[in-house]
Amino acid sequence: MRVMDQMDQKGFTLIELLVGVALASIVSLAAFVIFWSSDKSYKLQEGVGESQQNVRVAMDRLARDIRMAGFGLPDPPFSLTIGGQTLTAPIAFTNSAAAPDTLTVLGIGVTSGTLNQGGNAACNGTSDTAICLDTVANFFTGAAFLPDRRYITVGGPRFIELALAGHDQTNGLLQLGAGNILDRDYVDGTTVYIIQAIQYSINTALAGCSVTNPCLTSNDLTGFRGAGVQVLADNIEDVQFAYGLDGDRNGRIDDSDANGAYTAADFSNAPLDLSSIIAVRANVVARTRNTDPAGQVAFQNPCLEDRSTDAACTGAAVDGFRRRTLTKVINLRNPRQGA
Secondary structure (H helix, E strand, O other): OHHHHHHHOOOOOHHHHHHHHHHHHHHHHHHHHHHHHHHHHHHHHHHHHHHHHHHHHHHHHHHHHHHOEOOOOOOOOOOEEEOOEEEOOOEEEEOOOOOOOEEEEEEEEEEEEEEOOOOOOOOOOOOOOEEEEOOOHHHEEOOEEOHHHOEEEEOOOEEEEEOOOOOEOOOOEEEEOOOOOOOOOOOOOOEEEEEEEEEEEEEOOOOOOEOOEOEEEEEEOOOOOOOOEEEEEEOEEEEEEEEEEOOOOOOOOOOOOOOOOOOHHHEEOOOOOHHHEEEEEEEEEEEOOOOOHHHOOOOOOOOOOOOOOOHHHHOOOOOOOOEEEEEEEEEOOOOOOOO
């Protein structure tokens, strides 16, 4: 009986243990593969989702300002100097066939205050050479007048250039520049806007931006959106612009190929007459933060507009980054074209 009890209580054989270990290893390996694949897919989709968000944010910011180009400006010819740059049209640009474009939007407008005569008969009336506001704080830093904010519009359509000196900050009085007078009596409460100039570009040298993390940046030359260059969106690799022109001044984009429908041929990458621009075709390219190993032989920077002379567009620089591209035609609400 004692021998039989010992035989009934024996454990697994070596073969059984080996088989069990092998089965457990197979199950564990399968679970690891599933987890690794799921984690990789999740990170990939997270990166793609981030790039989609970045490209939408970038396009929204661009479109918002481009639509307002020309607001409050006089009809050309004009020449305004803001932030050390001379601007002669609502849209200015630097076009490149081998790098991202840059775009400067003039107009937009920041509310600086409202007219308030306050009993001063020398301002806000017909032929007066001064305006009185409820506040002039936006025009000064301390006691110093900000010359980049001297271009204003009263009520929207009336463009005025302020003088560079002679203002009474305490009483909210601003002197108009030489040759500027008010065309009529303005009622208290009329809004006064300061004309802005915003420059958009791709930056790889700003803090937080690099060749591996290119950023869409803006530079408000009037300083309302912060001093210097500001980051708007990460991992924006390229911006390319083309321009719809109204050379015959009929309010419509010129049909260059006379086919009765607007096509890519009706937009110019580098028009000479900036005052004829009435629409902008904006292209924004966002890429994922990390490469996809599966795309090392397929993914590359798309070739948009006239960008075709560099390796990133000809296909020589396959890099494995997934990309999202957004294109939008943006009409200027306030084109300033002159005669």
